[in-house]
Amino acid sequence: MAHVLAAAEPLTLLKRPPPQNDGFGDDNGSTEEKAPKARRRESDPAAALAAARHEFGEHGGVNMSIEASATFTVMEPDTMRRLFTGELGPERGDLYIYSRHFNPTVLALGRQMAALEGTEAAYCTASGMSAISCVLMQLVGAGGHVVASRCLYGGTHALLSRFLPRTSGVQATFVDADDEAAVRAAIRPGETRVVYVETMSNPTLAVADIPMLARVAHEAGAKLVVDNTFTPVVVSPARLGADIVVHSVSKFISGGADIIAGAICGPASLVNSMMDLQDGALMLLGPTMNAKVASELAARLPHLPLRMQEHSRRAAEFAARMRRQGLRVTYPGLPDHPHHARLRAMGNPGYGAGGMLCLDMGTEERANRLMYHLQNTTQFGLMAVSLGFYDTLMSCSGNSTSSEMDPEDRARAGISPGLIRMSVGYNGTLEQRWAQFERALALMQQQDTPAAAAKYGKPV
Numbered sequence: 416m417a418h419v420l421a422a423a424e425p426l427t428l429l430k431r432p433p434p435q436n437d438g439f440g441d442d443n444g445s446t447e448e449k450a451p452k453a454r455r456r457e458s459d460p461a462a463a464l465a466a467a468r469h470e471f472g473e474h475g476g477v478n479m480s481i482e483a484s485a486t487f488t489v490m491e492p493d494t495m496r497r498l499f500t501g502e503l504g505p506e507r508g509d510l511y512i513y514s515r516h517f518n519p520t521v522l523a524l525g526r527q528m529a530a531l532e533g534t535e536a537a538y539c540t541a542s543g544m545s546a547i548s549c550v551l552m553q554l555v556g557a558g559g560h561v562v563a564s565r566c567l568y569g570g571t572h573a574l575l576s577r578f579l580p581r582t583s584g585v586q587a588t589f590v591d592a593d594d595e596a597a598v599r600a601a602i603r604p605g606e607t608r609v610v611y612v613e614t615m616s617n618p619t620l621a622v623a624d625i626p627m628l629a630r631v632a633h634e635a636g637a638k639l640v641v642d643n644t645f646t647p648v649v650v651s652p653a654r655l656g657a658d659i660v661v662h663s664v665s666k667f668i669s670g671g672a673d674i675i676a677g678a679i680c681g682p683a684s685l686v687n688s689m690m691d692l693q694d695g696a697l698m699l700l701g702p703t704m705n706a707k708v709a710s711e712l713a714a715r716l717p718h719l720p721l722r723m724q725e726h727s728r729r730a731a732e733f734a735a736r737m738r739r740q741g742l743r744v745t746y747p748g749l750p751d752h753p754h755h756a757r758l759r760a761m762g763n764p765g766y767g768a769g770g771m772l773c774l775d776m777g778t779e780e781r782a783n784r785l786m787y788h789l790q791n792t793t794q795f796g797l798m799a800v801s802l803g804f805y806d807t808l809m810s811c812s813g814n815s816t817s818s819e820m821d822p823e824d825r826a827r828a829g830i831s832p833g834l835i836r837m838s839v840g841y842n843g844t845l846e847q848r849w850a851q852f853e854r855a856l857a858l859m860q861q862q863d864t865p866a867a868a869a870k871y872g873k874p875v
């Protein structure tokens with residue numbers, strides 16, 4: 416029943432009776448005439464974020480107020496009826512019903528997310544997994560089919576291979592998403608509703624060919640859903656043809672490793688359908704984001720582009736130096752990465768190749784020994800899952816975030832037992848951090864057995 420405010424529809428926003436919060440982003444007062452030009456779609460995510468409508472606080476605060484209420488009053492009894500029929504709503508009279516439905520603070524964060532991803536609308540959820548599961552349940556009914564990449568976040572893989580088939584009768588086929596013929600062959604005409612990939616896959620850092628996948632999906636009447644958790648700002652999947660972009664906001668977008676959150680970015684019609692009182696996955700399953708969390712995240716989004724630039728710069732530098740040390744490193748910014756050219760073509764200029772890199776130490780034992788020294792001897796980083804924190808986080812994917820997968824699936828996805836996934840942080844200086852890395856590597860190599868030393872390079 417309800418409607419959302421679309422970032423690309425400034426006039427409807429500005430025509431609303433201005434309460435305390437004015438539209439913002441125009442050079443001066445007379446917004447009505449100038450709005451269309453000033454609000455043209457920006458292709459750079461930082462520019463788009465800065466051009467999005469700004470919410471002032473209730474008393475003129477530079478930050479928006481937190482709408483902490485779960486429920487909302489109406490002044491006339493009839494207004495309630497009109498809210499429930501959809502005649503009135505968030506963008507029609509700035510009226511709200513109940514915070515599991517739309518909440519003004521969460522909606523404002525959604526507007527920022529829509530600007531960031533260049534989609535018509537967005538809504539934020541309590542976690543990345545709830546964003547992903549609700550989108551899939553909304554788009555793929557019982558008996559529906561999903562074609563998914565073989566390289567996916569472990570939780571998403573489990574959702575598609577076990578949970579949704581068991582609870583919802585959804586079927587999934589996993590393919591090498593790089594192989595256009597395989598994706599086409601996996602599509603079941605009339606049944607495949609969604610093609611699902613990650614922009615940069617976890618943890619193998621394969622980059623999806625989004626324009627190709629969009630073409631294939633659209634020819635089959637399916638939607639392309641892309642998880643852009645690893646590459647916010649770096650890649651804008653919706654600008655390349657994806658229909659829906661999902662995020663674990665818990666990672667780079669939050670940046671603080673202190674919040675679990677998610678987002679669904681796509682057409683207003685999708686967000687509205689997910690909020691439908693009778694039939695909406697978000698409305699009925701209720702993975703609602705708290706308004707206080709939305710307010711915190713809204714204060715972090717403006718510096719996301721700066722953070723991504725520095726994550727990328729450090730990761731690129733470390734990857735190149737690790738390579739010179741003779742280590743087996745995977746980073747899409749290295750020229751010999753199989754998807755280097757693709758990422759360069761798809762990526763937004765100026766944001767690099769992202770903050771994730773992988774180091775294959777050959778065996779789990781060597782990976783663990785290196786991580787031990789990196790954390791406990793030289794303080795290079797922290798042994799922890801997740802990503803996007805200011806400090807470097809590292810984990811051995813095979814026994815952690817990808818452990819839900821069968822060993823054969825892991826091998827097929829290219830996850831070796833000695834694979835260390837690193838989310839490269841930006842605190843400290845680059846040279847300080849590199850010296851810490853080199854010291855830990857030397858200590859680890861000194862403890863290699865002669866056989867391991869021969870196989871994986873001499874102790875330094």
Ligand SMILES: *Cc1c(COP(=O)(O)O)cnc(C)c1O
Pocket residue numbers: 542543544545568570571613617642644645662663664665666675676677
């Ligand atoms: C962490 C992650 C998720 C799950 O998000 P949560 O916020 O932990 O629910 C989904 N996809 C990717 C790629 C992730 O890294």
